[in-house]
Each structure stands twice: as structure tokens, then as C-alpha cells.
Amino acid sequence: xKFHGRKIYQGQAQGExxxxxxxxxxxxxxxxxxxxxxxxxxxxxxxxxxGKVLVFPTxxxxxxxxxxxxxxxxxxxxxxxxxxxxxxxxxxxxCIIAEIPCVDQIPIDQLKTGMSVWVDGEDGTVESYAGSxx
Amino acid sequence: MKLTPEEQQMLDGAYGRATQKAMEILVALGTIYDAExxxxxxxxxxxxxxxxNLGEAGLHFLSEMADGGGRxxxxxxxxxxxxxxxxxxxxxxxxxxxRSQMLVIDAFARxxxxxxxxxxxxxIGNSPHFGQHIAWAESSAVCYANSVIGARSNxxxxxxxxAAALTGITPEYGFHLEENRRPGITLEVKxxxxxxxxxxxxxxxxxxxxxxxxxxxIAYILGVDQASVENLKSFxxxxxxxxGAALFHMRGVTPEADRYAPxxxxxxxxxxxxxxxxxxxxxxxxxxxxxxxLGCPHLxxxxxxxxxxxxxxxxxxxxxxxxxxxxxKQMADMMGYTRxxxxxxxxxxxxxxxxVAPVKGRFKVLVTDSAKACYxxxxxxxxxxxxxxxxxxxLATLK
Numbered sequence: 001x002k003f004h005g006r007k008i009y010q011g012q013a014q015g016e017x018x019x020x021x022x023x024x025x026x027x028x029x030x031x032x033x034x035x036x037x038x039x040x041x042x043x044x045x046x047x048x049x050x051g052k053v054l055v056f057p058t059x060x061x062x063x064x065x066x067x068x069x070x071x072x073x074x075x076x077x078x079x080x081x082x083x084x085x086x087x088x089x090x091x092x093x094x095c096i097i098a099e100i101p102c103v104d105q106i107p108i109d110q111l112k113t114g115m116s117v118w119v120d121g122e123d124g125t126v127e128s129y130a131g132s133x134x
Numbered sequence: 135m136k137l138t139p140e141e142q143q144m145l146d147g148a149y150g151r152a153t154q155k156a157m158e159i160l161v162a163l164g165t166i167y168d169a170e171x172x173x174x175x176x177x178x179x180x181x182x183x184x185x186x187n188l189g190e191a192g193l194h195f196l197s198e199m200a201d202g203g204g205r206x207x208x209x210x211x212x213x214x215x216x217x218x219x220x221x222x223x224x225x226x227x228x229x230x231x232x233r234s235q236m237l238v239i240d241a242f243a244r245x246x247x248x249x250x251x252x253x254x255x256x257x258i259g260n261s262p263h264f265g266q267h268i269a270w271a272e273s274s275a276v277c278y279a280n281s282v283i284g285a286r287s288n289x290x291x292x293x294x295x296x297a298a299a300l301t302g303i304t305p306e307y308g309f310h311l312e313e314n315r316r317p318g319i320t321l322e323v324k325x326x327x328x329x330x331x332x333x334x335x336x337x338x339x340x341x342x343x344x345x346x347x348x349x350x351x352i353a354y355i356l357g358v359d360q361a362s363v364e365n366l367k368s369f370x371x372x373x374x375x376x377x378g379a380a381l382f383h384m385r386g387v388t389p390e391a392d393r394y395a396p397x398x399x400x401x402x403x404x405x406x407x408x409x410x411x412x413x414x415x416x417x418x419x420x421x422x423x424x425x426x427x428l429g430c431p432h433l434x435x436x437x438x439x440x441x442x443x444x445x446x447x448x449x450x451x452x453x454x455x456x457x458x459x460x461x462x463k464q465m466a467d468m469m470g471y472t473r474x475x476x477x478x479x480x481x482x483x484x485x486x487x488x489x490v491a492p493v494k495g496r497f498k499v500l501v502t503d504s505a506k507a508c509y510x511x512x513x514x515x516x517x518x519x520x521x522x523x524x525x526x527x528x529l530a531t532l533k
Contacts, residue, residue, distance in 0.1 A: 008162050032191070063271070063291030064187055071191035092162045093293045096155065097195055104166070 003106045007124035008087050011101035015080035017115045017128070018052040019108065020044045025061030026068035026094060035077035053117040054079040055108050059091035069094030081119035083108060083126055135164045135305070136171045144301055152204030152245075156297035163294060164305030172303040173310060177209050177262045177285075179255045180247065180299065181271030182292025184216035184490035185235040192292075193234060196241040199296065206246045207302035211260040213272045214432070214457075215239060215251040216492055219485045225455070231492055247299065251485040252459035254367065254432040256283065259461070264389055267310055269298030273380070274371035274431050274506065280381040282366050284389040286310045289380045309381055317383050318351025319343070320396040323358050325405045329523040330368040333361070334505030335411040337372025339403055344377035353382040354396050361387050367431050371506040415508040418499040418518035425497035425517070426450075426531045427488040428524070429457030430507035435465050441528055442471035445478035450531040453497070454480040457487040480531065489514070503527050 020043050024030065029039035035050035050072070059065065069091075072078040078100055082091060087104035095102035101121035111117065111128055118127040143149065145157040160172065182188055188196075216235050217227040227235075243249050250258055253272050256279065262268045264284040270276045271290040279285045288308040290298065298304045308314055321340050327333055336358075344350045353373070361369070361384070373379045383391040428441065433456065441456060456475060458466075463484045466472045472482065483491070488500065489510040499518045500511040508519040522530065 006165065008166070009158070063294075064182060064192075066291060066293055067182070067188065067192045067195065070195055071189065074191055074194065087166050089163060089166070089291055089294060092166055093159055093291060096158050096162055097293055 001110060002125060002127045003110070005103045005105040005124050005126060007121055008092050008102040008104055009095040009100065009121055011099065011121045012119065013053065013081040013101050014116065014118045015051055015053040017055050017111050017113055017117045018044065018047065018049060019055040019111050019113045021057065021109070023058050023060040024056045026059065026065030026090065027062040029061060030068055030072070032068050032071040033075065035072055049079045050077040052079050053081045053083060053119055055083045055111050057085040057108060059088050061090065063090055065090045066094035066097060069098040069100060073098035073100065081121070083111070083117070083119060135161060135169060141172055141303065150203035152199040152202030153300050155199065155202070156204065156300040159294055159297040160301060160303065160305055164307065167305065167307035169305035169307040171306055173267045173306045174302055175208055175269045175298050175304050176266045177260055177268040177270070178206070178295055178299040179211055179213065179260065179270035179272055179275055180242070180292060180295045181213040183213045183238060183242070183251055184486070185231060185238055186216040186490060186492045188238060193238050193241070195293070196238060199300070200241045200244040204245045204300045206299045208299060209260055210247045210299040211255045212242055212247060212249055212251045214253055214487045214490050215485050216490055217486050218483050219251070219460070221482065221484070224481060225483055225491070226496065227492070245300070250459055250461060252432050253487070254459060257432070257434060257462065258459045267304065269295050269304040271295040273374035274367070276380050277370035277374040277382070278367060280309055281370065281383065281388050287380070315381060315390065316352065317354035317394050317397050318399065320354045320356060320400045322356045322400065322402045324402055325408050327358060327365070329503070330364055331412065331503045331505070331521050331523050332408065333365045333369040334372040334503070334521065335408045335415070336403070337369045338376045338411040338415070338505050339407045341373045341375065341377025341379060343401055344379055350378060353379065354391070354394060355382060355384040356396060358384055359386055364434055364437055368504060371431050371504065375506045375509050412521055415505055415519055415521040417512070418520055420520060420530065422499045422518065423452060423501045423520060423530060424499055425453050426501045426527060427455040427457060427507065428503060428527055429455070430487055430489060430502065430504035432487065433458040433462065435462055437524070438462065438466045438471050438475070439469070440524070441480070442474040444525060444528045445480060446474045448478050448532055450479040451533065452531045454531040455483040455488060456480055457483045460484045501527055501530050
């Protein structure tokens with residue numbers, strides 16, 4: 001399946017999708033030293049976002065969260081790409097300063113955790129392959 | 135988005151790496167929020183200055199922007215830092231923290247940012263006038279600028295405010311557009327508001343009302359006939375903290391209120407509402423207090439004069455921080471207020487405040503007149519809190 005969305009930040013990446021229907025707060029919700037989601041009660045609680053194509057509806061919380069993405073990148077633990085239903089300031093700024101490809105306006109309910117996903121931040125497209133590509 | 139030739143050149147890198155990164159941020163925000171174009175700004179206020187909030191990554195980003203040739207194009211000031219830049223040792227700040235904090239300040243200085251570290255830029259010379267487009271971070275100052283001054287700002291984050299400073303522009307969306315400044319709910323205040331803590335409590339009550347809506351309406355407030363700069367500063371900080379409000383209209387007080395009729399949706403605020411809000415901000419007994427702070431947002435010269443009057447010839451028995459902008463403290467020095475205050479044993483903490491300084495674990499119970507300070511003391515620093523009227527806070531340090 002190929003989806004046409006909107007380019008938020010350039011770059012291309014392939015990775016395994018990690019999908020949630022819940023918003024993500026990067027400041028306080030993600031541990032920048034382990035890349036684990038640490039927000040209590042989050043459906044991805046305890047899972048690492050490192051190297052994944054992280055798929056979530058939209059960001060939330062403090063604007064300092066942009067720096068969490070930057071810190072993850074510096075620690076070599078950033079997600080490979082970010083895909084949103086609707087991007088907002090915190091995630092967009094974080095992706096730009098950390099140089100993480102980012103695309104939004106994608107029907108994210110059609111993406112499933114474990115799918116292999118190609119994100120093209122140049123033309124704003126996301127392509128998924130059924131199941132893992134091994 | 136439509137970009138001018140110069141804006142396109144900035145985006146293409148003709149003005150260096152930092153300006154290019156700044157334009158990437160602004161174009162992305164314009165894209166997300168459907169801005170048609172950029173508008174020039176006359177003033178910027180940057181948040182994300184305390185090393186306690188920024189950390190090593192934030193410092194690295196700011197250093198990269200300074201190294202990448204970033205220089206401000208408009209008047210730009212800074213939010214509070216994590217310490218008093220001159221007097222940090224007396225406040226118990228570690229040398230390691232001070233070193234990192236100074237590197238943050240240096241990075242901003244290299245970009246020609248005016249390094250007054252204050253949440254009240256409008257008191258110290260970064261004061262836009264009615265109708266001007268500005269790009270401010272610091273939620274309390276954004277609310278003050280939009281509502282009390284009638285300038286036009288979205289709630290910027292640290293990097294997006296820096297991006298506006300380095301380019302002199304911001305995408306035209308949100309509160310820059312007249313149609314988004316229209317009130318959606320009337321709040322009728324049927325209670326007297328004699329002091330800052332009352333205005334803070336009002337901010338809590340109204341903020342929580344706004345939080346009930348998915349799409350937060352702009353408040354139209356009736357029944358507040360008089361409000362000092364200090365009262366409005368307290369209210370703005372509180373309604374921004376508890377309700378995420380960036381703009382309100384207050385009939386008889388704020389300049390855009392007369393453009394609108396009170397919206398039909400109507401809520402009355404009573405003494406019981408205010409009392410409940412104050413009770414919720416007080417979680418300890420007075421004799422447990424070990425930390426007293428005034429100046430959230432930063433104190434005006436008037437407030438410092440009042441503290442000096444109350445403390446003159448007396449001795450404080452508790453750790454008492456008076457937080458203000460350095461230019462305001464310099465006026466207090468000139469007037470002799472500083473001497474009266476310091477002779478009583480209270481401490482000036484210029485450039486910083488009890489919200490952004492690294493005070494977690496050092497104290498247990500904060501006394502303040504600020505509803506915003508209570509929020510961060512409880513959430514970020516795990517303190518218990520007591521809210522009192524301004525004079526009573528000062529007197530609490532003498533017991």
C-alpha cells in the first residue's frame with residue numbers, strides 16, 4: 001500500500017513500523033537515554049522507539065519535547081522516521097533539528113506494528129509491505 | 135506557502151546553515167497550520183534557557199546554531215535561566231551547573247540575543263505595541279502580550295522563537311489572524327479580587343473551565359473593573375498554566391474587548407469557586423514552610439519597593455528568594471531597596487526563578503503568591519505549596 005501525505009521534514013528511511021493510536025509526549029514520555037516509552041498507561045509503555053518508523057496520531061505535552069528527539073538522535077537512539085495523522089509543533093520542530101524524516105496526513109490506522117515501511121520525506125509518501133520483510 | 139525571494143534564499147542556505155535551519159522550522163510550521171505566507175515580527179522572546187530544562191542536547195543545538203552563523207534580525211530577549219548569573223553561589227547552585235548554564239547564555243550572546251533572562255520582557259524594554267506581530271515563547275508573557283497589550287503572538291517553543299529571531303519573520307496563522315482572536319465563552323466574575331493570589335486563583339478557575347473543551351474557546355471576562363500590571367501578570371501566568379490560554383479579553387481592562395459582544399455561552403464565577411481553587415493550591419501547614427519565593431512572574435519595581443518596606447530593620451528566618459529581571463534589580467539597587475532586603479537576610483535571585491532553578495530535593499514546602507509557581511513546585515519539584523496574599527508571604531518569612 002502506498003499513501004500520499006504531506007512532507008514535514010526531508011529524508012528517506014525504511015524500518016519496522018511501531019504503531020500506536022495514542023498521542024506521544026516526548027518530554028517526560030520517552031526516556032532519551034534508552035529510547036523507551038515511559039508514560040504510565042501508554043499502549044507502547046516499555047517499548048523502544050529506536051530505529052523504528054514511529055507511527056502515532058499527533059504529539060502532545062511540553063514544547064521542550066523537541067529537544068528529546070534531538071537528544072535521542074545524538075545518542076544514536078532516534079526513530080528512523082516519524083509518521084503522523086496530524087503533525088504539530090513539538091514533533092515537527094524535533095524532526096527538523098534532529099533531522100528525522102517526517103510525513104503526516106497519512107491514514108495511520110492502516111499501518112500495523114511489525115510492517116516494513118518506507119518513508120519518503122522528499123515527496124511525502126509512505127509505503128507499507130504486508131508483514132515483516134524478515 | 136508563498137515565500138518572498140529573500141525567504142526562499144534563506145531556505146536554500148544563502149544566509150548560512152543556522153538561518154536555513156530556522157527557515158526549515160518556520161516553513162514546516164506554516165505548512166502544518168496552513169499559513170499562506172510569512173509576516174515580519176518586531177520582537178522575539180525565547181524560552182528554553184535554563185540548563186535544568188535544556189540539558190546537554192539543548193546546549194549542543196544552540197551552540198550549533200551560533201556556530202552556524204545565526205544572528206538575530208529583531209530585538210530578542212531570553213526567558214529566565216537556571217540561576218542568578220552573578221550571584222549563583224549564594225543560591226546554592228553547583229559549579230558544574232553554573233558552567234553549563236553560562237555556555238547556554240554564551241551561545242545566545244553569540245547570536246546577538248539580549249541576555250536579560252526574564253519572563254517579563256514587557257517590563258524591561260522588550261515591549262511591543264498594539265497590533266504588532268511578535269514571536270514569543272513563555273506562556274505567561276504570550277498571554278500578557280496578546281491580551282493586555284493587544285500584540286499578536288502564537289505560543290512559540292524555544293526553537294521556533296529562535297527561528298523567528300534569526301529570520302525576522304513568522305508564519306501567519308493562529309493569533310496573528312483577526313478571525314482567531316474572537317471570544318467563545320463569557321466568564322462573569324462575581325467576586326472581589328484584592329490581591330495577586332486572587333487573580334492567580336481566578337486563572338485556575340477560568341483555566342479549568344477552558345480545559346473542558348476540545349477546541350479551547352477564548353475567554354471573555356466580565357466583572358473585573360480594575361487590575362494592576364501586577365494583578366494581570368499573575369492572572370496571565372495562571373490562566374496560561376492551567377488553561378493553556380494565549381489570549382483573553384477582559385471588558386474595561388484589555389484593548390480588544392470592546393470589539394466583541396459577550397458570547398452566549400456563559401459561566402458565573404463565585405467566591406466559592408475562588409476559595410476552592412486557593413484551597414487546592416495549599417497542601418501544607420504554615421509551620422512546615424521552608425522556602426519562600428516571590429516573583430513568578432518576575433517582580434515589578436513596585437513590588438520590590440513593598441518588600442523592602444515590609445522587611446526594613448527586620449530579620450528573615452526562612453530561605454526567601456526574590457526573583458526578578460536584572461534591569462529591575464538594578465533599579466532596586468539604585469533606590470536602596472536591595473540594601474534593605476539583603477540586610478534582612480532575604481536573597482535576590484535575578485535572571486532566574488523558583489520554577490526553572492534546580493531546586494528539586496532542596497526544600498519541602500513553598501510559600502508564594504503565585505498560582506503558576508504552585509503548579510510547577512508540586513509537579514516538577516514535588517514540593518507542597520501554600521498560597522497567600524503578597525504581604526502575608528513576606529511576613530511569613532519573619533516567623
